[in-house]
Amino acid sequence: MKVSILALAAVGATACAQVSRPTTFEPITPTPVTAPVAHPYALPQSSQRSVVQAPSWFVRLPEDTAEMTFAVGTATSTDEQMAYDKARMAAERKLVEQMYARISTQTNSFRADRGQGMIENFQQVTRKNARGELSGAQRVDSQVTHDGRVYKVYVLLRLPLGEANAQQTRRDQARLQREATVRGRAAEREMDANDARDEQRDREAERALERSLAPPAPPATTPGTESVPTSQGEIRLLDVDNEEYKRRRAEALAKPGAVIGQTTVR
Numbered sequence: 534m535k536v537s538i539l540a541l542a543a544v545g546a547t548a549c550a551q552v553s554r555p556t557t558f559e560p561i562t563p564t565p566v567t568a569p570v571a572h573p574y575a576l577p578q579s580s581q582r583s584v585v586q587a588p589s590w591f592v593r594l595p596e597d598t599a600e601m602t603f604a605v606g607t608a609t610s611t612d613e614q615m616a617y618d619k620a621r622m623a624a625e626r627k628l629v630e631q632m633y634a635r636i637s638t639q640t641n642s643f644r645a646d647r648g649q650g651m652i653e654n655f656q657q658v659t660r661k662n663a664r665g666e667l668s669g670a671q672r673v674d675s676q677v678t679h680d681g682r683v684y685k686v687y688v689l690l691r692l693p694l695g696e697a698n699a700q701q702t703r704r705d706q707a708r709l710q711r712e713a714t715v716r717g718r719a720a721e722r723e724m725d726a727n728d729a730r731d732e733q734r735d736r737e738a739e740r741a742l743e744r745s746l747a748p749p750a751p752p753a754t755t756p757g758t759e760s761v762p763t764s765q766g767e768i769r770l771l772d773v774d775n776e777e778y779k780r781r782r783a784e785a786l787a788k789p790g791a792v793i794g795q796t797t798v799r
Contacts, residue, residue, distance in 0.1 A: 588676045591687045600695065604628045606688050613677065613684045620688040625667055628692050635662050669693055669700035
């Protein structure tokens with residue numbers, strides 16, 4: 534039993550001596566890496582395009598309220614200003630569609646059975662028209678990216694509604710003012726026309742009164758014609774050679790209330 538313990542103690546001492554001995558490492562010489570020689574006529578490498586995430590307000594629009602509504606638009610172009618203009622136009626088109634859109638749908642359906650065969654045709658056409666006046670739209674946010682070739686622009690527009698849209702309110706007031714001016718001029722022209730009609734009516738009444746009060750003029754006879762004008766037309770008098778008869782006939786025709794008649798006897 535004592536011999537075993539001594540042997541274990543000796544083995545432990547030997548292991549401790551081996552652990553405490555320092556370890557030496559041989560240096561490793563790195564192998565040189567030669568870069569590949571570029572081909573003198575190699576094609577130019579195209580730069581990799583970076584994918585840019587759309588802004589959060591483009592993915593999820595801000596909530597509309599009773600005082601304002603929102604719309605977004607995006608566009609690309611090799612010119613930055615053109616990209617902005619196209620994106621804003623797209624957003625304005627959406628605002629017009631939201632406020633003034635009119636949708637009409639036409640549906641045509643056909644179905645026919647021929648023995649064991651059946652033919653069915655269905656056609657639906659949807660048309661969307663939007664036409665209105667848009668004023669007061671404001672750009673509240675935008676984002677532009679450039680990948681080395683084209684610009685991509687995101688635009689967020691806000692349109693105030695009701696009394697909050699000061700620009701629209703001013704335009705409405707100007708339109709109402711123009712309408713009031715036009716209506717006022719039309720009323721003045723109508724009043725002038727009424728006054729002219731009243732004056733014409735008064736003049737005609739005065740002339741009618743003067744004609745009714747003036748003594749009747751003797752019927753004018755043209756020498757050699759022996760005819761007088763009447764309400765039924767011109768009546769030709771008898772052509773006689775008696776001067777006394779002609780004188781008395783003229784005096785009778787000159788008297789007020791003279792009546793001329795003509796009778797044909799066959």
